[in-house]
Amino acid sequence: MATPSIEPPHKSWSALTALARESRQTPDIDVRASVRRAIANRCLEVPVTGLMADLADLARSGWFRGTLAGLAAVTLAVSWDIISSSTEALMVMDLQGSFTSF
Amino acid sequence: MLPDGSPCIWRALVSSVPDPLSKEPPFTASGDEDLVLVLRARSGDLDAFDALIMKHQPAIAAMLHRFAPGHSDLEDLVQDTFVKAWTALGQWQPERPFNHWLKRIAARTGLEYYRKRRTSPLALSSDSDLEHLPASTTDAASRSLHDVQELLAQLPPDDRALLTLIHLQGLTVAEAAEHFQWSMANAKIRAFRARHRLRKLLSRHGYSLD
Numbered sequence: 360m361a362t363p364s365i366e367p368p369h370k371s372w373s374a375l376t377a378l379a380r381e382s383r384q385t386p387d388i389d390v391r392a393s394v395r396r397a398i399a400n401r402c403l404e405v406p407v408t409g410l411m412a413d414l415a416d417l418a419r420s421g422w423f424r425g426t427l428a429g430l431a432a433v434t435l436a437v438s439w440d441i442i443s444s445s446t447e448a449l450m451v452m453d454l455q456g457s458f459t460s461f
Numbered sequence: 462m463l464p465d466g467s468p469c470i471w472r473a474l475v476s477s478v479p480d481p482l483s484k485e486p487p488f489t490a491s492g493d494e495d496l497v498l499v500l501r502a503r504s505g506d507l508d509a510f511d512a513l514i515m516k517h518q519p520a521i522a523a524m525l526h527r528f529a530p531g532h533s534d535l536e537d538l539v540q541d542t543f544v545k546a547w548t549a550l551g552q553w554q555p556e557r558p559f560n561h562w563l564k565r566i567a568a569r570t571g572l573e574y575y576r577k578r579r580t581s582p583l584a585l586s587s588d589s590d591l592e593h594l595p596a597s598t599t600d601a602a603s604r605s606l607h608d609v610q611e612l613l614a615q616l617p618p619d620d621r622a623l624l625t626l627i628h629l630q631g632l633t634v635a636e637a638a639e640h641f642q643w644s645m646a647n648a649k650i651r652a653f654r655a656r657h658r659l660r661k662l663l664s665r666h667g668y669s670l671d
Contacts, residue, residue, distance in 0.1 A: 369669045372659075376628040379609045382602035385526045390518065390540040391511050397544045398507070 495559035503550050514543055517560055521567050527629040528571035528622070530610055538574055542567045568626060568640035575618035615662055620655035627652070 417423055495516075501509035518539065525538045545566050553562050609629060613621045626637040638648030660670050 370667055372663050372668045372670050375605050375668070376609055378602050379606040379629055380631055382600075382606040383523070384600075384603050385519070385523045386532050386535065388518070388522055388532070388536050388539060390536060390543060391514050393536070393540045394510075394514060394543045394547070395507060397540060398547055401544075401548070 496555050499550055499553060499555075499559065502547070510543075510547060513546075513559075517563055518543075520560060521563060524564060524567050524630060525571055527606070527610075527625050528574060530607060534574070538567070538570050542570045545570065565640045565642075568622070568637075569642070571625070572619070572622040572641060575622050579618060612662060612666060612668075613659075616655065616658055619651060620658055623648070623651055623655050624659060 495513065498509045498513045498516075502513060521542055522535065522539050525535055525542070529535045529538055542563070546563055549566070553559060606629070610625075613624055613628075616624065622641070623637055626632045626640060627634065632640070634648050634652045635645060637643075637652075638645050641648070643651070656670070663670055
């Protein structure tokens with residue numbers, strides 16, 4: 360009398376996947392309308408992205424960068440003058456303060 | 462934005478008006494037909510893109526059905542694939558078949574789907590994903606597909622996507638690498654690790670990988 364095997368029966372993964380590949384039953388779907396809607400929704404975002412693209416183009420243009428650099432130089436020069444003037448004014452105030460204290 | 466980078470609303474409206482003088486060139490082959498339709502779609506012709514969808518939708522749905530058996534998820538994936546294709550139409554190289562390019566987009570969409578969902582094994586109920594099919598279609602093949610998907614759902618998303626392409630779509634590792642835009646070495650390593658995990662998983666469920 361043969362002893363029954365205690366090992367569980369092995370199922371074949373290859374056979375299972377081969378059978379699964381034969382499954383040709385795909386649900387009927389038609390995404391034309393939903394794709395159109397999705398594309399239309401994307402189109403509505405164009406004004407914002409267009410504005411950002413224009414700003415990015417502007418930032419990349421040479422004349423814009425040159426103008427910005429010029430403005431920065433003028434601002435620095437004016438600030439330097441203001442600082443120098445302020446320092447002189449403070450010195451004068453200090454001197455006046457020393458005269459008035461006597 | 463249109464695939465060629467121009468604003469789309471105006472162009473799409475203009476192109477939706479049929480031009481009585483325009484004549485479509487005669488189609489010599491499927492590839493030529495795709496090329497003509499893509500060129501028209503690139504200029505904003507949504508009817509041409511509809512024609513592309515009609516032509517390639519069954520193949521893309523069949524492929525993505527391996528990734529998502531549920532009807533609503535499958536529909537979302539197919540829609541995502543075609544919307545991505547619309548925005549990337551300018552990148553398609555006519556020397557390569559359009560359906561191959563589309564399938565690559567579909568595969569990456571499937572991979573993203575797995576990464577986003579990270580479905581737990583319990584999330585795939587035994588019958589809910591087959592409910593969309595009529596009773597006569599839930600045959601042995603469909604049941605096997607469901608069983609395979611249920612087992613693969615227990616693997617990490619990248620492994621699951623890779624093994625779906627290899628075991629259910631019947632692609633080679635090289636083809637899967639191309640679909641996911643992975644290097645060959647990267648794909649081989651991933652496939653090796655994925656098979657290792659799959660082997661352990663299958664042994665727990667009484668399957669042999671051979």
